[in-house]
Amino acid sequence: MLPIPIDADGRFAGYASVFDRLDESGDRVLPGAFAKSLARRGAGRLRMLFQHDPKEPIGVWERVAEDGFGLWAEGRLIPGVGRADGLRRLIESRAVDGLSIGFRTVRASREAGGRRRRLSEIDLWEISVVTFPMLAEARIAPRPDAGAKRSLRAAIDMLRT
Template structure:
């Protein structure tokens, strides 16, 4: 499935990156802001649908508390990845990513892949 920018992540594209870093090597940010680490990812798994993440939003900063409040209210429910394309090819207007170095998964208002969503448990 292509995102709004024309990127398609091929099945298995995250495998090497996740094998090297695990969930602990991937940051949880708010709106891709490097200074806004708002929690931790406890599990990141590539499944048949794509990337599945499970984590905890912390209360250690004003930005984290803000992200948590927005999430609980249902005003923030998008996910977006920050990565480096390690291997990609063009397929018409699409860029097919077959290997990526995953740096971060952000909680965002408007994800490039509209189906990339999260929910709050508890």
Template structure:
């Protein structure tokens, strides 16, 4: 499925990156702000739908508590990835990503891929 920017992540695109870093190498940020991680990802893997993440929003900073409150209230439920493209090709108007170095998965208000959502347990 293409995101709003015309990018499509091909199945297996995260495999090399995750094999190198595991979940420990992927940061949980709020709105892609690298200055203040808001939690940790306990599990990051590819499944039949795409990238699956499971983690914990912590209470160690005002930003983290704010992200947790927004998430609990349902005001923020989107996910967005921060990455470097390792391999890609053009397919018409789309850019198909076949290799991605995954740096972070952010909690966001408006995800570039509208179906990229999370829920709070």
């Protein structure tokens, strides 16, 4: 059985972005793209929203960092916030598990053909819990160890081919 993705205090974690993966809008985030923004803002100044709605803050991000796989985020839903209380139950039951980033593009280049972008610097504003993430791999999940990350990447690559 899979571990419950949220604890009794409303803490959860997952990858808000995965490097070198094409999202539904044609963007590909490169490693290091968040570095300057995270150094400037840190986790405390990033907002946790529901469905990117600025009228729906639901919690706080306690740790956000790049690793070799993507943008890892750890946060906590705020008890007593109606949307957050309901969302806690939805995450616990795995009915909602998507993560998505809200950002401004600072530096990007176009891939061959001109439609797809390679994002090399991003000004990150917020990370939302969403029903349908633009990047399929951006999900709430237990943090995998290095071996599990390689296995996950291999499985994702296999499914894509």
